[in-house]
Amino acid sequence: MARAAVVGIGTLYRHFPTREALVLASYQHEVEQLCSTADDLLRTLPPNQALRDWMARLGRFDPPLRQPMWCWP
Secondary structure (H helix, E strand, O other), rough: HHHHOOOOOOHHHHHHOHHHHHHHHHHHHHHHHHHHHHHHHHHHOOOHHHHHHHHHHHHHOOOOOOOOOHOOO
């Protein structure tokens, strides 16, 4: 990951001291966006349609990491 970001491993661990912190940071923005759409949908659609639309978005949510972190080398 450090190589992909073109930074040294020390820089990576300075900002993310554990793998858990790195995983959390990688998901945080996407999860916050997904959660914030619930309010927007409820303001513009009937509750049953808002729920269906939000669940469809949740189904399309594609986290950046596929393997649980305990499987990492």
